[in-house]
Amino acid sequence: MEAVPGNETATPNWHALPAEAALAAVDGRAEGLSTAEALARRVRFGPNAVRPPAQRSALLRFLAQFHNVLIYVLLAAGLVTAALGDWIDATVIVAVVVINAAIGFIQEGRAEKALQAIRGLLSEQAVVLRDGRRQVVPAADLVPGDIVFLQSGDKVPADLRLLQVRSLQVQEAALTGESVPVQKTALPVPAEVPLGDRASLAFSGTLVTYGQGAGVVVATGDATEIGRIGRLLGETDDLTTPLLRQMADFSHKLAFLILAVAVLIFMVGHLGWKLPLQEMFSAAVALAVAAIPEGLPAVMTITLAIGVQRMARRNAIVRRLPAVETLGSVSVICSDKTGTLTRNEMMVESVATAMGLFEVSGEGYSPEGEIVPPAEAPPAAARRLLADVALGAVLCNESGLRRTRTGWQVDGDPMEGALLVLAHKAGIDADAAHRFHPRDDVIPFESEHRFMATLHHDHTGRRFLYVKGAPERIVAMCAREHGPEGDVPIDPARWQAELSAIARRGQRVLGLARKEMPPTTTMLAFADVEAGGCTLLCLFGIVDPPRREALAAVAACREAGIRVKMITGDHPDTALAIARQFRLENTDVALTGGDLDALDRAGFARAAAEVDVFARTTPEHKLRLVEALQAQGRIVAMTGDGVNDAPALKRADIGVAMGRRGTEAAKEAAQMVLVDDNFASIAHAVEEGRVVHDNLKKALLFFLGTNAAQALTITVAILFGWHLPITAAQILWVNLVTAITLGLALAFEVAEADVMRRPPRPAGEPLVGPLLAWRIALFGGLALLATLLVFELARRHGELTLARTMAVNTLVACEILFLFNVRRRSAAALSAEALKGLGPALASSGLIVLLQLVFTYWSPLGGLFGTVPLTARQWLPILLCALAMFVVIELEKLILRRWSGGVGRGHVTGRHGAPAGP
Ligand code: ATP
Numbered sequence: 001m002e003a004v005p006g007n008e009t010a011t012p013n014w015h016a017l018p019a020e021a022a023l024a025a026v027d028g029r030a031e032g033l034s035t036a037e038a039l040a041r042r043v044r045f046g047p048n049a050v051r052p053p054a055q056r057s058a059l060l061r062f063l064a065q066f067h068n069v070l071i072y073v074l075l076a077a078g079l080v081t082a083a084l085g086d087w088i089d090a091t092v093i094v095a096v097v098v099i100n101a102a103i104g105f106i107q108e109g110r111a112e113k114a115l116q117a118i119r120g121l122l123s124e125q126a127v128v129l130r131d132g133r134r135q136v137v138p139a140a141d142l143v144p145g146d147i148v149f150l151q152s153g154d155k156v157p158a159d160l161r162l163l164q165v166r167s168l169q170v171q172e173a174a175l176t177g178e179s180v181p182v183q184k185t186a187l188p189v190p191a192e193v194p195l196g197d198r199a200s201l202a203f204s205g206t207l208v209t210y211g212q213g214a215g216v217v218v219a220t221g222d223a224t225e226i227g228r229i230g231r232l233l234g235e236t237d238d239l240t241t242p243l244l245r246q247m248a249d250f251s252h253k254l255a256f257l258i259l260a261v262a263v264l265i266f267m268v269g270h271l272g273w274k275l276p277l278q279e280m281f282s283a284a285v286a287l288a289v290a291a292i293p294e295g296l297p298a299v300m301t302i303t304l305a306i307g308v309q310r311m312a313r314r315n316a317i318v319r320r321l322p323a324v325e326t327l328g329s330v331s332v333i334c335s336d337k338t339g340t341l342t343r344n345e346m347m348v349e350s351v352a353t354a355m356g357l358f359e360v361s362g363e364g365y366s367p368e369g370e371i372v373p374p375a376e377a378p379p380a381a382a383r384r385l386l387a388d389v390a391l392g393a394v395l396c397n398e399s400g401l402r403r404t405r406t407g408w409q410v411d412g413d414p415m416e417g418a419l420l421v422l423a424h425k426a427g428i429d430a431d432a433a434h435r436f437h438p439r440d441d442v443i444p445f446e447s448e449h450r451f452m453a454t455l456h457h458d459h460t461g462r463r464f465l466y467v468k469g470a471p472e473r474i475v476a477m478c479a480r481e482h483g484p485e486g487d488v489p490i491d492p493a494r495w496q497a498e499l500s501a502i503a504r505r506g507q508r509v510l511g512l513a514r515k516e517m518p519p520t521t522t523m524l525a526f527a528d529v530e531a532g533g534c535t536l537l538c539l540f541g542i543v544d545p546p547r548r549e550a551l552a553a554v555a556a557c558r559e560a561g562i563r564v565k566m567i568t569g570d571h572p573d574t575a576l577a578i579a580r581q582f583r584l585e586n587t588d589v590a591l592t593g594g595d596l597d598a599l600d601r602a603g604f605a606r607a608a609a610e611v612d613v614f615a616r617t618t619p620e621h622k623l624r625l626v627e628a629l630q631a632q633g634r635i636v637a638m639t640g641d642g643v644n645d646a647p648a649l650k651r652a653d654i655g656v657a658m659g660r661r662g663t664e665a666a667k668e669a670a671q672m673v674l675v676d677d678n679f680a681s682i683a684h685a686v687e688e689g690r691v692v693h694d695n696l697k698k699a700l701l702f703f704l705g706t707n708a709a710q711a712l713t714i715t716v717a718i719l720f721g722w723h724l725p726i727t728a729a730q731i732l733w734v735n736l737v738t739a740i741t742l743g744l745a746l747a748f749e750v751a752e753a754d755v756m757r758r759p760p761r762p763a764g765e766p767l768v769g770p771l772l773a774w775r776i777a778l779f780g781g782l783a784l785l786a787t788l789l790v791f792e793l794a795r796r797h798g799e800l801t802l803a804r805t806m807a808v809n810t811l812v813a814c815e816i817l818f819l820f821n822v823r824r825r826s827a828a829a830l831s832a833e834a835l836k837g838l839g840p841a842l843a844s845s846g847l848i849v850l851l852q853l854v855f856t857y858w859s860p861l862g863g864l865f866g867t868v869p870l871t872a873r874q875w876l877p878i879l880l881c882a883l884a885m886f887v888v889i890e891l892e893k894l895i896l897r898r899w900s901g902g903v904g905r906g907h908v909t910g911r912h913g914a915p916a917g918p
Helices: 019-025 035-045 058-064 069-083 087-120 242-272 277-291 296-313 322-327 379-395 414-425 430-436 471-477 492-504 526-530 548-559 572-581 593-597 601-610 619-631 643-651 664-669 679-720 728-748 770-797 800-823 839-857 859-865 872-903
Strands: 125-130 133-138 147-151 159-171 207-219 316-318 332-335 347-353 356-360 400-404 407-411 439-443 451-457 463-469 478-483 486-489 508-517 534-543 563-567 590-592 613-615 636-640 654-658 672-674
Touching (some): 019 207, 069 087, 147 159, 296 316, 316 679, 322 679, 379 430, 379 463, 414 430, 451 526, 471 508, 492 534, 548 563, 548 679, 563 572, 572 613, 619 636, 619 643, 636 679, 679 770, 679 800, 800 839, 800 872
Antiparallel strands (some): 159 207, 400 407, 439 451, 463 508
16 A cells, blocks of 8 residues: 555544554554665655744734834824824824834844744654664654654654554643543554544654653654644744733823823913914824833833843743743742752762672773772672672663763763663673573653663573662662672661762662562563562662852852752752752751651641752652742742653743753743753853843833933923923934934843842832832933023023024933943943943944934934034033933932942842842
């Protein structure tokens, strides 16, 4: 039969076919395809990727820029102004809207592209059988006929007809919406059953929650079930976050407030001061336009996108945009130990046996090194014992060791790799060991049961199992221990003491045991190991050194007021020893999962808050710890890698999955994925999150401050019945040139020196807090004062047009200098530190200076806006007044720094006396 898997109409009912028939139908073989064949099929069937849904068209994206209440108000104002024949004002208003939309469109487009590129970094992989061996290939390279292996935590990479299963369970919510996992089988099922009951198929995009399996690819890319329903795998986040939504809400209220003030001003001017209707109308419109922070939403989106890019550059990939904001207020990080805090490059350093302690030398995975037997042991007996230990270490092992150009490399679990290295040092040939003792069955390692067992036979037909795992579990399974004179009854107390001694040195402890099995046994059951009767061979002491960057990052977190907790599956003594190296806050006690289970609710809550080391935990404890910490108002980041970590990752404020070690299930549940599995990357992401938040607040302060100043100049003049110091058209110009360009610079600001020296921002802080409101008012007031002062001075010596030209330039000069004030939330604007990342601010202010010169000296514009050229002397008061404003704001920061440094108040004060900024 010639099947065409890519073609829907000819697709057979794969689920109803026997496994062999399905394999034959896609022209597959039990030993897998050859690489050449796979390449040829790849050309024929195309990549295994679901075509993304059509993007919004450019026009739609451009139009979306206008979908904002503030812009509606502006457009309405423009329309009315045009209807009244005031073409200059109408043109400027429309220009503001269009330029703003264009900048938003371009920048948001770039932001979206950047986000997409970042998502592309999380490409998926699949384990396939090609050229007769297991290989890891990009999931996109799968073709019909490939044989794919699945294990718990994997995302199914294509539609598979299952050939073999071992307790395989798959959660198919992505396809059917059903979140309860489905038991799979390799047997055919009736043709007519619905999708959810096609138990012999594993569908692309679904998650393996338990067990293992292998299947042949029957459909890839758009031909898969998920491809057919046209849903993109993974998330398609839009550019929105709680803060942006809060901002939109704020915009609504602001728009109403501005309209109310404009109407009030109109009434006061027209009815109170009897000013002409048209003049009053254009003043009211100008007031409204000047007050609206139209550039703010785009700048906020861009700030977030830049944050995401910076995080990606520092190895933290944000999968959901709101995480960028939340990261800034994280107050507790719950981290795994192995691989996140430590390097996950393991080496066996000691082997505790019934004969005494063997010490192992060497470095990393290089098999050069020596094993020194206990001094008192007879050499021949020691060699025999070591050979028995090494054989078990090799056979009960899933990893591989190979030499590469750069050195020795482990494929698989690093701890198992360390056991292979040990066996090598003991002189055991791993390939020969496997050849002479073929494996019949395996119980794979799972964190829940903390052991792994394998069943073997030799040429005489003897069958035996090896089991390795958490030492307390292994010792409990053993009735005897393997000594120099054969097996003797075990002395559990002595082994307990050995275990503690090794663990207290910070080494991981792993037990290894062996059990003779009846020759008829062909399958392993949990009861075979758990029933006991095993013989203990040894306890391995394995070092896993801390990551240097993680040591520094934990220290940085401490300084940033973030509590780091270690939640590990390892032994409590090992965990405590490592916690001490990291100088976690509380290293007096480690609580185990068992200890936690014995606590009542209040006790659990107290433990969650006070204890920093949790050992021998299960993923369920992680979930309970997150919940307890959140109930106490903490913002929790939690790491995880296993399929069972998903609930805790989902529940945490920031779920962090490991990019290398993590399962697809964990990545799917997480908000952030670490490319390098390194704790330091979490700390960097937190830092970038804080920078994003700072920049958002800075943009808010700048926009609201400058808009307030612009609006005030008109409002105050009309309220008091003065000449307008700046005409309606001029204020529109100021708004046009400053708001969009200057504010944008703040999105690109880099971290301030104290960003990781202050405590986390309290969650749920209002968008505009008291300090921010005060600073908006302060700048608004000062800029108004400066503008009025220059205007009045000029009026005394000259005519109205000159005074207005000077007033406009004063206002713009104030706004430019204010940008430099705002760049540093509490530190001085003029300092060596403030030179960092000065580029964008300098560039945008340079641009404004240029525009102002054109505005002032280019007569066509002068004609339109009613300006006249200024002499050098006339610039003096302008610059002096703007400078005075700048100095006053810097003084305010200085006073606040001194004050908060002196008072040292809770969250307002950083360690270095820096007050929390706006
Ligand atoms: P963390 O949670 O910090 O990553 P961990 O790696 O020690 O720590 P688990 O992977 O849950 O956590 O391992 C728990 C225990 O199970 C280990 O301390 C070890 O004793 C045992 N163990 C780990 N991997 C294996 C394995 N491949 N085979 C047998 N036992 C293992």
